[in-house]
Amino acid sequence: xxxxxxxxxxxxxxxxxxxxxxxxxxxxxxxxxxxxxxxxxxxxxxxxxxxxxxxxxxxxxxxxxxxxxxxxxxxxxxxxxxxxxxxxxxxxxxxxxxxxxxxxxxxxxxxxxxxxxxxxxxxxxxxxxxxxxxxxxxxxxxxxxx
Amino acid sequence: xxxxxxxxxxxxxxxxxxxxxxxxxxxxxxxxxxxxxxxxxxxxxxxxxxxxxxxxxxxxxxxxxxxxxxxxxxxxxxxxxxxxxxxxxxxxxxxxxxxxxxxxxxxxxxxxxxxxxxxxxxxxxxxxxxxxxxxxxxxxxxxxxx
Amino acid sequence: xxxxxxxxxxxxxxxxxxxxxxxxxxxxxxxxxxxxxxxxxxxxxxxxxxxxxxxxxxxxxxxxxxxxxxxxxxxxxxxxxxxxxxxxxxxxxxxxxxxxxxxxxxxxxxxxxxxxxxxxxxxxxxxxxxxxxxxxxxxxxxxxxx
Numbered sequence: 001x002x003x004x005x006x007x008x009x010x011x012x013x014x015x016x017x018x019x020x021x022x023x024x025x026x027x028x029x030x031x032x033x034x035x036x037x038x039x040x041x042x043x044x045x046x047x048x049x050x051x052x053x054x055x056x057x058x059x060x061x062x063x064x065x066x067x068x069x070x071x072x073x074x075x076x077x078x079x080x081x082x083x084x085x086x087x088x089x090x091x092x093x094x095x096x097x098x099x100x101x102x103x104x105x106x107x108x109x110x111x112x113x114x115x116x117x118x119x120x121x122x123x124x125x126x127x128x129x130x131x132x133x134x135x136x137x138x139x140x141x142x143x144x145x146x
Numbered sequence: 147x148x149x150x151x152x153x154x155x156x157x158x159x160x161x162x163x164x165x166x167x168x169x170x171x172x173x174x175x176x177x178x179x180x181x182x183x184x185x186x187x188x189x190x191x192x193x194x195x196x197x198x199x200x201x202x203x204x205x206x207x208x209x210x211x212x213x214x215x216x217x218x219x220x221x222x223x224x225x226x227x228x229x230x231x232x233x234x235x236x237x238x239x240x241x242x243x244x245x246x247x248x249x250x251x252x253x254x255x256x257x258x259x260x261x262x263x264x265x266x267x268x269x270x271x272x273x274x275x276x277x278x279x280x281x282x283x284x285x286x287x288x289x290x291x292x
Numbered sequence: 293x294x295x296x297x298x299x300x301x302x303x304x305x306x307x308x309x310x311x312x313x314x315x316x317x318x319x320x321x322x323x324x325x326x327x328x329x330x331x332x333x334x335x336x337x338x339x340x341x342x343x344x345x346x347x348x349x350x351x352x353x354x355x356x357x358x359x360x361x362x363x364x365x366x367x368x369x370x371x372x373x374x375x376x377x378x379x380x381x382x383x384x385x386x387x388x389x390x391x392x393x394x395x396x397x398x399x400x401x402x403x404x405x406x407x408x409x410x411x412x413x414x415x416x417x418x419x420x421x422x423x424x425x426x427x428x429x430x431x432x433x434x435x436x437x438x
Contacts, residue, residue: 004381011437014378018430021371025423028367043357045412065189070367075174075216078224078370079167082231085374086160089150120191131171138164145157211335221320221362224370225313228377232306235296266337277317284310291303 009088009097016101017081020108024073027112031066038063069115072127073108080104080134087137090144104133155234155243162247163227169255170219176262177212184209215261218273219254226250226280233283236290250279301380301389308393309373315401316365322408323358330355361407364419365400372396372426379429382436396425 004010035041038060039053047053059067084101092100107130114123150156181187184206185199193199205213230247238246253276260269296302327333330352331345339345351359376393384392399422406415 005383005436014382014433014437017374017378018433021375021426021430024367024371043360043410043412045410045415048412049416068189071217071220071363074363074367074370075170075220078220078374079170079227081371081374082163082224082227083167085378086163086231090160091151118189118191120189120194123191124195134167138167141160141164144151145160214335217363217366221316221366224366225316225373228309228370228373229313232309232377236306237297264335264337266335266340269337270341280313284313287306287310290297291306 007088007091008094009092009101012094012097012101013084013088016105017084019105020077020081023105023109023112024070024077027066027070027073030116031063031070034063034066035059065118066116069112072115073112076130077108080130083134083137083141087141090141092140096140100133100137104130107133153234153237154240155238155247158240158243158247159230159234162251163230165251166223166227166254169251169258170216170223173212173216173219173258177209177216180208180212181205211264212262215258218261219258222276223254226276229280229283229287233287236287238286242286246279246283250276253279299380299383300386301384301393304386304389304393305376305380308397309376311397312369312373312400315397315404316362316369319358319362319365319404323355323362326355326358327351357410358408361404364407365404368422369400372422375426375429375433379433382433384432388432392425392429396422399425 007013035046036050036053039050040056040060040063041047041050041053042055042057042059044055047055058064084104087100088097107126111123111126111130114120114126153159181192182196182199185196186202186206186209187193187196187199188201188203188205190201193201204210230250233246234243253272257269257272257276260266260272299305328342328345331342332348332352332355333339333342333345334347334349334351336347339347350356376396379392380389399418403415403418403422406412406418
């Protein structure tokens with residue numbers, strides 16, 4: 001099915017799907033780095049791979065903040081990737097693909113930056129932009145069924 | 147590839163994928179609302195966007211309950227959406243699409259309602275129906291490989 | 293679109309997508325079993341479906357370990373399933389599908405086994421192999437856009 005490569009929105013779909021997954025991975029890296037710097041781990045065996053750390057019953061506040069940003073990604077990005085793929089398969093235009101997927105990627109990246117740096121109300125605003133972008137795709141998908 | 151629109155199970159796939167994502171978003175909204183009503187936030191900067199709240203080390207019990215329902219969604223729904231798409235691309239019938247995707251959506255919606263309202267054993271029963279529905283799709287996908 | 297069945301990487305995509313989802317479900321089962329054996333639940337209504345348990349403010353350490361393994365799956369596997377599907381739709385070879393998807397499945401299964409049994413640095417090594425496999429798919433997807 002090389003004809004999938006002819007789908008107008010295929011290039012932005014692949015590009016921004018990849019960037020969103022890499023962005024999620026970056027938050028995981030930030031979490032691991034915060035854990036190392038906090039010197040607190042919850043898995044006793046992790047002391048071995050994080051020399052200088054010790055075990056406590058809960059992660060440090062800095063680690064938990066990064067973790068919350070990551071969990072928010074896990075709650076939102078995978079489902080968005082599926083909707084973006086459905087939208088592309090349904091024949092979305094290249095312009096719609098670049099606009100919807102690009103705006104969502106920027107909004108989610110800003111959400112992460114604002115979360116890690118405790119910036120409100122901008123974190124909530126960035127989250128809202130991402131959700132509104134997804135809502136736009138949802139409306140177009142449903143209209144396509146009529 | 148407008149021919150994807152000719153896939154027999156495309157309409158139920160799009161409809162129930164959208165409804166499942168919206169249902170997940172609704173749980174996020176319930177969580178945010180429980181947080182506001184509990185007056186407890188864990189991110190200090192969130193006091194600004196939730197006037198009248200104060201910071202504690204952990205979310206209120208009501209917030210954590212909604213959060214657990216949301217996490218259960220994040221653990222299950224995105225993977226189901228991918229399997230449902232594979233099943234549709236493999237040529238599932240319209241009847242199979244409406245039945246499998248519709249039952250899963252109803253089961254997951256009931257799971258959320260039962261979780262938020264602490265109703266057992268119905269929450270476990272609704273979870274089991276969703277998992278069995280997914281197992282049906284898995285069996286058909288694997289049989290399709292033979 | 294029965295022609296999707298002609299995609300070279302379709303058989304390994306379906307097989308390993310199914311196995312990864314079943315593996316995630318197995319971790320959920322391990323978590324539920326750890327909860328039952330720990331006799332500690334956090335939802336008061338769960339005492340009914342887990343006779344002999346009682347309510348505490350936090351799960352037992354054994355339950356939380358299984359839960360962390362499950363959350364790590366939820367943070368990584370759904371996004372991988374989408375990338376694997378994009379890679380397949382773009383015309384990946386059967387050999388690439390069997391290699392990438394198979395290695396990822398083995399790496400994630402070992403990650404879970406090592407997490408549940410507190411085996412380091414092998415858990416981190418298994419995680420890294422999974423991420424590198426995903427990175428290989430990402431590189432091929434992006435090269436396909438050029």
